[in-house]
Amino acid sequence: MxxxxxxxxxxxxxxxxxxxxxxxxxxxxxxxxxxxxxxxxxxxxxxxxxxxxxxxxxxxxxxxxxxxxxxxxxxxxxxxxxxxxxxxxxxxxxxxxxxxxxxxxxxxxxxxxxxxxxxxxxxxxxxxxxxxxxxxxxxxxxxxxxxxxARHVRFIGDPLRRIAEDHLRILRFFRFLARFGDSPDAASLDACTARANDLMALSRERIADELLKLMVAKDAVRVIALMLERGIFRPVLPEIASVERFARVEALESEAGIEADPIRRLAALLPADASIAESVGGRLKLSNAQRKRLIAATDADLFGAPRAAAYRLGRDEAIDRLFLFDAEDAVAAARDLIDWEIPRLPLAGGALIQRGLTKGPDVARALRAVESQWIEEGFPDAARVEQIADAVTDQALRSTSSE
Known part of the structure; x- marks a missing residue:
């Protein structure tokens, strides 16, 4: 040619x-x-x-x-x-x-x-x-x-034959539609709908790879809504029932200027239920870190403040909770977390031993108490941490002497 x-x-x-x-x-x-x-x-x-x-x-x-x-x-x-x-x-x-x-x-x-x-x-x-x-x-x-x-996503030749050759093409059709398409080819869409059950024959790793790419495509909200309407998720992820929460998270990410995140967006498609998140993470054979994050995203607890959540959970995990549960001033808080360098507690167990505590469980408990107070006060400087350590140590020593 x-x-x-x-x-x-x-x-x-x-x-x-x-x-x-x-x-x-x-x-x-x-x-x-x-x-x-x-x-x-x-x-x-x-x-x-x-x-x-x-x-x-x-x-x-x-x-x-x-x-x-x-x-x-x-x-x-x-x-x-x-x-x-x-x-x-x-x-x-x-x-x-x-x-x-x-x-x-x-x-x-x-x-x-x-x-x-x-x-x-x-x-x-x-x-x-x-x-x-x-x-x-x-x-x-x-x-x-x-x-x-024309921004038209269309299978080459007979769509049913293309899908029979590789069932993953069903998910690829929707991913490419979300990335490049304005309107789906009718015959291609009908073929994907008719053969959606074929997805059950695929390895869960291949499904997860395509799904996570779809999550961050530019027109994912519209296309996922279409997939729900056509029952595409039902054979492999029946837990996905609505795109509304997903759309809110997408809007918040955009407003905050934060890069689209596939695990956060997957969490937005699932009910806020730890057992469901654990089941889906296992079914898709996500990495241990991805599964842990998906489960953590079912809990709204910010430990009193977004920075506290970022310190205890991680920056991304804190933003997950801000966006997934419509926290107050979520966009401003997320922007703050992006610019904030997560600190380390400027104190070690040795400093508590020098203050008179016995090495072992007493030091571990006291160090946790110092850290909790430090977080609650908004991560003050090292001088304030020394004051907190003095107070915690004094209390621990008094408790020990009164036993």
Missing amino acids: KPDGLTLPDAPWRHWPGLDRLTAALGTGNARVVGGAVRDTLLGIPVSDLDIATPLDPQEVMRRLERAGIKVIPTGIVHGTITAVSSGTVVEVTTLRRDVTTDGRRATVAFTDDWKEDAARRDFTINALYADPDTGEVFDYFGGRADLA
Whole structure:
């Protein structure tokens, strides 16, 4: 297929060091940038990752690059992918592929030299755009340019077939709709609705990865509301029943100038129930830190003040509680926490031993008492901490002597 006349605008990635050496090593016509880099360049979005497609088989790719002195790492060579490092620029190079068999979770592929066949196995038209990295000429096999201009997210070919090949594409459809789309393709939306139960066959790690990306997409509120209307969450996360709290949290993050946070937003979709948060965190196989935070976000306690909560729980955890429970002056408090350097108690147990306490439980109790008073007073300076330590130590020694 000849290029259709469109040329990519100039972009920083087109001048990355070593990229021209890499494409020259592969040979004229044997390298095209594909997918997100082309899509995002057409939209004026910065590109951080570069994928190159080639009709050359993986072994030939490795031979040509190594001959040109380019470092090659066979990261996924069985599937046709190698990682090339050229003058510090890291690029994934993948041989054109076609699907042989699929089961909704993974595919068996064969290599091909047909660009359109490679494009046909991709998910959405806007992700099946190719461009010559040297000339910038764009190759569009399935109307991706028009869909991108119309902010239209559409499966390539038959949506039901695309979903049958990889069930995760249901969640990807909604994530891309939240990031790039103004209106969903009707056939694609209906197919996702009809096959929502297929999500149950996926690993929970894959579901979690897509879900957390969806949480922070720019149009997540509208799209999550659509997913609820269509019953998309029901097979894997039936606990999600409303988007209203999510919308409030999104608005508060925006007003405070705080970056969207996926765990906070996931918590906003769930009931404020620790057992539910624990169940969802386990089901999605979130990290231990993410699970702990999700559970902590079910409690509104700020320990008397936002700074106290930040000290005891962590900055993000305190902001979670401010936003999730509509705390008074939540935006101002969150802004304060962002700028506040969380202090450390300027006192150690040794200072209490020097005051006469016996090493062990007595010191630990006294230190906790000093810390609690310090927090309650709003984290005063070291001189005030010394006064608090004197008073706590005196009280502890009197209690010991009266026993």
